[in-house]
Amino acid sequence: MAIRSLAQKTGDSRTSTRKPRQNFETWSWYFMRISGLVLFFLALFHFFIMHILNDVTATNVTFVATRWKNPIWRLLDWLLLALGLLHGSNGLRFIMDDYIRKPAKRVVVKSVVYGIAIIMFIYGTLTIVTFKG
Amino acid sequence: MSPKSATIYKGKTGQWAFVLHRITGFLVFMFILLHVVDISTINSPHVYDAIHRLYGNVFLRLFEVGLLFGLTYHALNGLRVIMIDFFPGAIKNEKQLFYFMFSLSLLLTVIGGVIILRPFFTGSTH
Numbered sequence: 395m396a397i398r399s400l401a402q403k404t405g406d407s408r409t410s411t412r413k414p415r416q417n418f419e420t421w422s423w424y425f426m427r428i429s430g431l432v433l434f435f436l437a438l439f440h441f442f443i444m445h446i447l448n449d450v451t452a453t454n455v456t457f458v459a460t461r462w463k464n465p466i467w468r469l470l471d472w473l474l475l476a477l478g479l480l481h482g483s484n485g486l487r488f489i490m491d492d493y494i495r496k497p498a499k500r501v502v503v504k505s506v507v508y509g510i511a512i513i514m515f516i517y518g519t520l521t522i523v524t525f526k527g
Numbered sequence: 528m529s530p531k532s533a534t535i536y537k538g539k540t541g542q543w544a545f546v547l548h549r550i551t552g553f554l555v556f557m558f559i560l561l562h563v564v565d566i567s568t569i570n571s572p573h574v575y576d577a578i579h580r581l582y583g584n585v586f587l588r589l590f591e592v593g594l595l596f597g598l599t600y601h602a603l604n605g606l607r608v609i610m611i612d613f614f615p616g617a618i619k620n621e622k623q624l625f626y627f628m629f630s631l632s633l634l635l636t637v638i639g640g641v642i643i644l645r646p647f648f649t650g651s652t653h
């Protein structure tokens with residue numbers, strides 16, 4: 395990924411004879427870096443609170459109910475869900491493009507992976523939004 | 528460069544950094560899927576609390592430490608990739624940066640691991 399994108403940015407003639415232009419891959423390249431930076435704080439902060447400051451066995455229903463009384467925590471947890479799934483499925487897209495060579499198989503596997511990601515996004519969002527406490 | 532030496536690319540630090548980044552990214556993604564399901568049981572408090580007691584089991588605590596390593600390595604190496612992409616000077620220190628980020632993720636995993644596994648050693652859990 396990095397190499398292809400660098401070639402796009404610099405118009406490296408060995409890999410690209412066309413002039414660099416803004417396309418989906420350029421956008422995706424920036425997205426991985428920006429979402430990565432946001433996730434750096436969101437994910438590590440989340441792990442620190444839920445697994446280091448508190449023991450896993452202490453993060454029970456009462457714990458979550460208290461936390462989710464504050465909409466900011468619901469929003470942060472939802473952001474982690476949304477960005478994690480988007481960044482992760484885009485990352486999985488690179489992996490699938492690299493290792494699945496047969497076009498038909500690639501379409502099938504990608505559809506399954508994207509389908510699972512979308513279902514998990516909806517399912518997770520419902521959990522965060524509908525919890526009454 | 529002959530085609531052979533151009534295509535055979537073996538084990539320089541950058542490649543190991545990439546392979547580990549890919550594996551940890553994949554595994555953390557798999558964990559998110561599992562995590563969405565376990566949190567969704569929150570509306571059945573008994574199930575949710577039973578699952579979280581189960582997470583206190585020593586094997587699942589070890590799994591938690593594994594997740595800590597996967598996450599810290601991916602996060603820190605991701606930062607290294609971003610630095611190399613945006614700061615022209617960083618590529619010169621790419622190797623040292625890898626050793627630094629890798630060691631830092633190991634260090635954080637060991638410190639976090641001691642905290643996560645402590646209840647098991649002090650016998651305050653099963």
Ligand code: HEM
Binds near residue numbers: 396429430557
């Ligand atoms: C915690 C902060 C994170 C940072 C700083 C980060 C950074 C990055 C960056 C910069 C890339 C692109 C690498 C490239 O283009 O060569 C990437 C790829 C990837 N990330 Fe993350 N990421 C983070 C969290 C996550 C999480 C939570 C997941 C899983 C849900 C994830 C899954 C992936 C996957 C599967 C790839 C593709 C790997 C590949 O192409 O080999 N990342 N990450």
